[in-house]
Each structure stands twice: as C-alpha cells, then as structure tokens.
Amino acid sequence: MSKNLHCGRFSFPLEGPDAGMPVVMGILNVTPDSFSDGGRYQGLEFAMSHAEEMIRDGATMIDIGGESTRPGSPSVPLDEELRRVMPALYALKTLDVALSVDTCKPEVMREALIAGADMINDINGFRAPGAIEAVQDSDCGLCIMHMQATPQTMQQAPQYNDVVAEVIAFLGERVKAMTAAGIARERLCLDPGFGFGKTVEHNYALLRHLARIRDELGLPVLAGMSRKSMIGAVTGRPVEQRVAGSIGAALAAVAHGARIVRVHDVADTVDALKVWHAATID
Numbered sequence: 001m002s003k004n005l006h007c008g009r010f011s012f013p014l015e016g017p018d019a020g021m022p023v024v025m026g027i028l029n030v031t032p033d034s035f036s037d038g039g040r041y042q043g044l045e046f047a048m049s050h051a052e053e054m055i056r057d058g059a060t061m062i063d064i065g066g067e068s069t070r071p072g073s074p075s076v077p078l079d080e081e082l083r084r085v086m087p088a089l090y091a092l093k094t095l096d097v098a099l100s101v102d103t104c105k106p107e108v109m110r111e112a113l114i115a116g117a118d119m120i121n122d123i124n125g126f127r128a129p130g131a132i133e134a135v136q137d138s139d140c141g142l143c144i145m146h147m148q149a150t151p152q153t154m155q156q157a158p159q160y161n162d163v164v165a166e167v168i169a170f171l172g173e174r175v176k177a178m179t180a181a182g183i184a185r186e187r188l189c190l191d192p193g194f195g196f197g198k199t200v201e202h203n204y205a206l207l208r209h210l211a212r213i214r215d216e217l218g219l220p221v222l223a224g225m226s227r228k229s230m231i232g233a234v235t236g237r238p239v240e241q242r243v244a245g246s247i248g249a250a251l252a253a254v255a256h257g258a259r260i261v262r263v264h265d266v267a268d269t270v271d272a273l274k275v276w277h278a279a280t281i282d
C-alpha cells in the first residue's frame, strides 16, 4: 500500500514500496532583490535558467516565492506579488516539474491555480479569510505551515510551553478545517515552519520530533531549514556559508521522517540524499 501526495499534474509516492528518494523542492525567489537590477524581463530569464538548473540537479518541485517573509519585513501588496509570481509561473509551465507557489494571499492562490500551479505553499497555514475557499475545488497539493505571530513580529519573543505539542495541535486544527471543506487528505503535507516564530531551541526540538508530527497527524512532512539562522546558530557561519550545515539539517530531517526538503542548494543536497538513500535502503 503506497501513499501518494497528490499535486495537480503530479503525484509523488512518499510512502510504501514505490517511495524512493525524498523529494527535493528547489527554492526560486522572484523578489526584486533576487535578480540584480536588470528589470523584470531579465528577472524572468534568470528565473527560467535557475529553474532549469535545479531540475537538472534533481529538484522535482520548484517553489516560486514573490513575497519576502524575512523577519520584520513589510508585506508585499497584492498587485506587486502577482506581477512577480505570475510571469514566472507561466514561463515555467513548460518544464517537467511540479510548480509550487509560496503565498498567503487567496487572490494569488486563485490566479496561480488558473495558471496551472501544482501546489500552494502557505506559510500562514491557509488562515486568511478565503484561503481555503481559493484552493478547495482544485486538485493542487497544499503545504500547511505553522507560524507563531506574523513575519513582522514573530522573532520578537517566541514562546511555547511545549513547542512540539503546540505545533501539532495547530497543524491538526488546520487539517480539520481543510478536510471539513472537502479537501482530500492526499493533497496535504505539513511543515513545522522552522524560523517562523521559533527560537533556535524550538527549531531543534521540532527537528528532533518531526516523526511525531507525521505519526500523530498521519500526513507527510516537508522541512525547510536551508540557510536559516538555526544553521548559523550552530555553525557560527553567515548566510552565504551555510550550505554544508543546511545539508546536515536536510539529512537529519529525512532521518526523522521528513519526505520533502525545501532547499536552495539542490545539487549538493541531492548528492547527499543519494548517498544517504543508498546507505539506508533495505
């Protein structure tokens, strides 16, 4: 009996006999700071070649993000987010890869689904009014992420009595809300939201207990730690020197039961996962 994650045009076997390597989701930023100022067309060219490179390197999902969620950063207006995301989504449609859109806005979700997005990745866990309605009648995959507070305030004073139990309770409540709207469980995956309203200790507690999230809620887990401050806190390295630390985190996540890893450095992560896989298959 194999369980698949259903994502629009794609279906990923994540459990059972057909489940192979973990799925690697490559991060594609389409924020202006990510294409050094040659204007929007050059930004599109860069997005396309970056996506093609990540696919060659082994990414089977690409997460397109037009809203920088850096702690403390202001939110992006709807029209600007659409101007960033939609051209990239249409351009990448021809590539053989599942296209995820990283957004909290129901209007962006609707437009993305019309354009054929295979997955919606919402760091806000589909809590915005209209978010569930925007995705319920499609067949896209849905990543439900936990975040405490808002990107503007989340790192001021993250607080939990039991971070693992509280993240599981939150995700369980969101799963209930989404399945109550008629959304099939096969479309859902869960993410503890590393760095989103968490201290370093909270992040590592969640990493050690990823299998509890999977087992208590019975859904696949996606982990996104690539280059984040939890890596810097342990290695003492700045963001541009966190590749090796991030690979360590990705392997740890897989060891703890994650089936999808969201990463910047696809080639290096895939190499590490291939060796990991060869060393752990029965």
Ligand code: 7PM
Binding pocket: 027, 068, 069, 070, 071, 102, 121, 122, 123, 143, 145, 191, 193, 194, 222, 223, 224, 225, 226, 228, 262
């Ligand atoms: C600035 C700071 C820009 C932080 C971008 C980020 C996740 C995500 C992000 C995650 C899922 C980053 C974050 N992180 N979606 N989107 N899980 N599902 O470091 O951990 O990429 S944005």
